[in-house]
Amino acid sequence: xxxxxxxxxxxxxxxxxxxxxxxxxxxxxxxxxxxxxxxxxxxxxxxxxxxxxxxxxxxxxxxxxxxxxxxxxxxxxxxxxxxxxxxxxxxxxxxxxxxxxxxxxxxxxxxxxxxxxxxxxxxxxxxxxxxxxxxxxxxxxxxxxxxxxxxxxxxxxxxxxxxxxxxxxxxxxxxxxxxxxxxxxxxxxxxxxxxxxxxxxxxxxxxxxxxxxxxxxxxxxxxxxxxxxxxxxxxxxxxxxxxxxxxxxxxxxxxxxxxxxxxxxxxxxxxxxxxxxxxxxxxxxxxxxxxxxxxxxxxxxxxxxxxxxxxxxxxxxxxxxxxxxxxxxxxxxxxxxxxxxxxxxxxxxxxxxxxxxxxxxxxxxxxxxxxxxxxxxxxxxxxxxxxxxxxxxxxxxxxxxxxxxxxxxxxxxxxxxxxxxxxxxxxxxxxxxxxxxxxxxxxxxxxxxxxxxxxxxxxxxxxxxxxxxxxxxxxxxxxxxx
Amino acid sequence: xxxxxxxxxxxxxxxxxxxxxxxxxxxxxxxxxxxxxxxxxxxxxxxxxxxxxxxxxxxxxxxxxxxxxxxxxxxxxxxxxxxxxxxxxxxxxxxxxxxxxxxxxxxxxxxxxxxxxxxxxxxxxxxxxxxxxxxxxxxxxxxxxxxxx
Numbered sequence: 287x288x289x290x291x292x293x294x295x296x297x298x299x300x301x302x303x304x305x306x307x308x309x310x311x312x313x314x315x316x317x318x319x320x321x322x323x324x325x326x327x328x329x330x331x332x333x334x335x336x337x338x339x340x341x342x343x344x345x346x347x348x349x350x351x352x353x354x355x356x357x358x359x360x361x362x363x364x365x366x367x368x369x370x371x372x373x374x375x376x377x378x379x380x381x382x383x384x385x386x387x388x389x390x391x392x393x394x395x396x397x398x399x400x401x402x403x404x405x406x407x408x409x410x411x412x413x414x415x416x417x418x419x420x421x422x423x424x425x426x427x428x429x430x431x432x433x434x435x436x437x438x439x440x441x442x443x444x445x446x447x448x449x450x451x452x453x454x455x456x457x458x459x460x461x462x463x464x465x466x467x468x469x470x471x472x473x474x475x476x477x478x479x480x481x482x483x484x485x486x487x488x489x490x491x492x493x494x495x496x497x498x499x500x501x502x503x504x505x506x507x508x509x510x511x512x513x514x515x516x517x518x519x520x521x522x523x524x525x526x527x528x529x530x531x532x533x534x535x536x537x538x539x540x541x542x543x544x545x546x547x548x549x550x551x552x553x554x555x556x557x558x559x560x561x562x563x564x565x566x567x568x569x570x571x572x573x574x575x576x577x578x579x580x581x582x583x584x585x586x587x588x589x590x591x592x593x594x595x596x597x598x599x600x601x602x603x604x605x606x607x608x609x610x611x612x613x614x615x616x617x618x619x620x621x622x623x624x625x626x627x628x629x630x631x632x633x634x635x636x637x638x639x640x641x642x643x644x645x646x647x648x649x650x651x652x653x654x655x656x657x658x659x660x661x662x663x664x665x666x667x668x669x670x671x672x673x674x675x676x677x678x679x680x681x682x683x684x685x686x687x688x689x690x691x692x693x694x695x696x697x698x699x700x701x702x703x704x705x706x707x708x709x710x711x712x713x714x715x716x717x718x719x720x721x722x723x724x725x726x727x728x729x730x731x732x733x734x735x736x737x738x739x740x741x742x743x744x745x746x747x748x749x750x751x752x753x754x755x756x757x758x759x760x761x762x763x764x765x766x767x768x
Numbered sequence: 769x770x771x772x773x774x775x776x777x778x779x780x781x782x783x784x785x786x787x788x789x790x791x792x793x794x795x796x797x798x799x800x801x802x803x804x805x806x807x808x809x810x811x812x813x814x815x816x817x818x819x820x821x822x823x824x825x826x827x828x829x830x831x832x833x834x835x836x837x838x839x840x841x842x843x844x845x846x847x848x849x850x851x852x853x854x855x856x857x858x859x860x861x862x863x864x865x866x867x868x869x870x871x872x873x874x875x876x877x878x879x880x881x882x883x884x885x886x887x888x889x890x891x892x893x894x895x896x897x898x899x900x901x902x903x904x905x906x907x908x909x910x911x912x913x914x915x916x917x
Binding site for chain 2: 722
């Protein structure tokens with residue numbers, strides 16, 4: 287490819303991060319540092335019951351005994367956990383009864399992000415829970431959902447008001463001791479979303495959470511728990527943004543999904559945390575544990591992720607296919623540019639009979655970035671007739687980036703069928719010239735090629751978000767090539 | 769409409785076109801013939817704006833504009849169309865999407881109104897009927913068959 291083309295594509299990949307603003311609000315922030323007292327203070331702040339505090343302390347003590355994992359294919363200086371503040375919340379004088387009482391500064395921050403918090407935007411048909419730093423500021427459409435028996439609220443509220451459900455399922459899919467960051471999260475998670483869909487109910491709208499890190503030097507540790515009871519269906523979407531800051535910030539979330547008999551959960555993520563500047567300064571460390579348990583027979587969990595942000599992404603949304611005939615799916619587009627690093631993929635653990643899983647991973651690396659797919663397909667002894675199909679594609683833009691694939695297959699049942707396909711490609715000068723010759727400018731040509739490459743994943747996204755993902759992709763690739 | 773004067777073009781330091789002169793007026797159809805390696809493709813590619821070619825000498829005016837001042841996409845928007853001997857595959861991009869985008873890029877350049885997806889589909893279907901082209905070509909794209917349970 288010619289130099290001019292490379293330059294153009296590089297410019298394209300270097301657009302500015304438009305969510306980088308900081309909202310000036312009065313915040314109630316803990317001083318940096320972590321010890322048992324901080325965990326107690328956090329729990330007290332959230333007016334939690336004793337059992338929750340016990341869970342947190344147990345997790346904290348567990349975490350102390352653990353070491354940070356070194357196996358991911360990412361490099362970063364050690365995180366100083368004592369330099370992080372574990373709680374920051376917009377100051378508010380009393381409990382909020384409606385959206386009208388939310389600080390207008392916060393509402394305007396979410397408006398800038400294009401999130402329809404105001405309930406009057408009925409047309410959007412998306413129920414939103416918004417988490418600002420450590421707390422959930424507003425959940426829309428609650429009343430409408432309540433009528434159907436659907437619970438959609440912040441995790442703090444769920445702990446207070448739906449304690450039985452939380453107690454039963456929290457940590458049942460991702461135990462605190464699962465890994466270093468899940469233990470940390472269990473000890474200090476501040477908020478997140480809770481969803482319960484009762485038996486036989488098909489949730490009529492997309493449920494959505496927008497996570498926003500605002501305060502400096504804070505970590506965001508959110509916790510999401512979604513339970514879909516027998517014969518129910520829910521589609522859930524999360525979006526994430528953060529201000530541009532020179533220092534790295536830690537985001538260590540845990541998401542647990544539970545699908546009962548014949549239930550289906552569709553979980554989509556558009557991750558656009560601040561990725562750091564062109565030279566790799568700043569950005570979010572996105573160390574996340576996401577796992578779903580297809581607990582019931584014929585249940586299905588589907589993960590779709592579009593990962594464009596974060597300095598470092600380290601996450602493997604996984605499925606435990608426990609119930610017979612259950613289905614797990616993972617569709618991923620992970621884009622890295624400049625100095626971003628991503629080590630992401632999935633785990634499909636086949637336990638029940640006739641379980642099926644599909645993995646479609648599309649990595650796009652540009653600039654000096656490194657993009658790794660890491661996946662595990664494990665077929666247990668009793669998983670007769672299990673089937674898996676995996677497809678891992680890598681697209682390289684430029685000659686200074688890297689794409690890596692680590693697929694692990696562990697098959698203990700002789701009747702299983704496991705397939706793995708992988709490709710690595712570059713955007714060709716011929717493709718660009720062909721599109722130029724049809725009237726497309728180089729940047730539009732690259733965008734068309736990249737979107738075509740991602741189509742299999744984008745078509746899994748809810749319509750409204752597919753459009754957002756397409757736009758986001760062209761922004762993230764500003765300044766890249768091959 | 770197009771005026772090529774004393775065009776000399778090289779690729780990888782090797783001179784391929786050694787002074788081509790050609791004037792094409794509106795409405796005229798010209799066929800350029802010659803043995804393999806005589807420079808037919810080079811002429812076509814250099815007119816369309818492929819970058820590997822080096823123009824050593826000469827000039828080309830297209831609709832009164834200096835062709836070499838225009839980027840490949842602007843030449844296309846001015847009406848220069850190159851039919852590819854071996855069309856390039858863009859995985860995941862359907863024919864109809866590519867055609868619509870191309871048409872709208874050209875309309876945008878000419879300051880014309882964009883054609884809406886539905887109107888475009890209607891138009892293209894009529895045109896396809898005219899030339900008896902199978903309709904399923906529209907949504908086909910160069911992609912490998914994706915596995916489905």
